[in-house]
Amino acid sequence: MKKLIILSIFCLGISMSYADNTTSTQDTVIRTVTIVSETNPSTGAVRTTTTKTEKIIQAKVENSGSNVIFDGSSYNIIFSWKKKKKLQPHWTGIGMGFMNYNDKDIPNGRLQVSRSHNFTVNLIDYHKQIKNSNWLFVSGIGFEWSRYHFQDNAALTRIDGVTRFEPAPEGINYNSSKLLVYYITFPLLLEYQTSGIHMSGGVVAFFKYYSKSQVNYYTERGRQVINMGRDLNIRPVDIKLRLQVGINDVHVYGYYSPMSMFNKDRGPDLRTYTIGVMIGI
Structure with missing residues (x-):
């Protein structure tokens, strides 16, 4: 009698990088673990085999470049500060x-x-x-x-x-x-x-x-x-x-x-x- 048990586990890792332009690259890593168990009909012994596979998928994500204007300065949602020259009053x-x-x-x-x-x-x-x-x-x-x-x-x-x-x-x-x-x-x-x-x-x-x-x-x-x-x-x-x-x-x-x-x-x-x-x- 042969008994087959397959267990798949997926783990996702995301790496982020900043670029000067509006395009950044994100890599998706998929890891698969397969476990197979077999039973010897004569002796009743169980043998387990583990197989690991890894697949890397590269994807490009477009950055929308959205900004929030606050107090005359540009605040980027990816925390890059775009300093704008502030107006200075003429009272003092x-x-x-x-x-x-x-x-x-x-x-x-x-x-x-x-x-x-x-x-x-x-x-x-x-x-x-x-x-x-x-x-x-x-x-x-x-x-x-x-x-x-x-x-x-x-x-x-x-x-x-x-x-x-x-x-x-x-x-x-x-x-x-x-x-x-x-x-x-x-x-x-x-x-x-x-x-x-x-x-x-x-x-x-x-x-x-x-x-x-x-x-x-x-x-x-x-x-x-x-x-x-x-x-x-x-x-x-x-x-x-x-x-x-x-x-x-x-x-x-x-x-x-x-x-x-x-x-x-x-x-x-x-x-x-x-x-x-x-x-x-």
């Missing part, structure tokens, strides 16, 4: 500008534009690219120091709770009459970039942390410096519109204040505007 930097306002209806409040300027230091920016476009949302933190110098022989001071330009006392001629206002700034801008040229616009919030009106003049006792007031009803939070155009890291910026610098009915209607130049860092 240092700058200087000249300020002005319409002083036609402000008695004793004419401005010396050549001596009225602001200094800007923008330290931090945060930006978010809009999908895979040339547009950015830009925010950050900056500092601004503004100095207004006045032409008339008068100074800003608060009288009966209202800030106004008060003429100098009789016999005194102010050598300098100025207003100092220092701010922390927070922008919210939309920026577009192409071929090294960038344009941005939006609003900037100005948080006042220091202000002072100061005059100086000369008498027989020498130079006198007088502080005319610190809390001058200046808005603690001001909003200005900003427009900026530039090439690479050099740009021209402008501000316009749609609201008066002073609280309503508590000071003159000073709606300032600024033009300046910044160098990016």
Whole structure:
């Protein structure tokens, strides 16, 4: 009597390789194990025979090359990182500008534009690219120091709770009459970039942390410096519109204040505007 038992076991091994193009080779290895048992009818002895075979099948698999776009960078599903040059915002930097306002209806409040300027230091920016476009949302933190110098022989001071330009006392001629206002700034801008040229616009919030009106003049006792007031009803939070155009890291910026610098009915209607130049860092 002959008894035949055949057992086949298939094992699959896959080897993967990466290629620079979109085609990769995958080898399939098939191993077969056959076991045959025979029984001698006379003696009853059992003899077992084992046979092993191996077959290698080569197959080519086309890589679809699918990518996932994330935060302006290309993320490949086979973990190859395709770095794309990111757009950089143009907020951080240092700058200087000249300020002005319409002083036609402000008695004793004419401005010396050549001596009225602001200094800007923008330290931090945060930006978010809009999908895979040339547009950015830009925010950050900056500092601004503004100095207004006045032409008339008068100074800003608060009288009966209202800030106004008060003429100098009789016999005194102010050598300098100025207003100092220092701010922390927070922008919210939309920026577009192409071929090294960038344009941005939006609003900037100005948080006042220091202000002072100061005059100086000369008498027989020498130079006198007088502080005319610190809390001058200046808005603690001001909003200005900003427009900026530039090439690479050099740009021209402008501000316009749609609201008066002073609280309503508590000071003159000073709606300032600024033009300046910044160098990016």
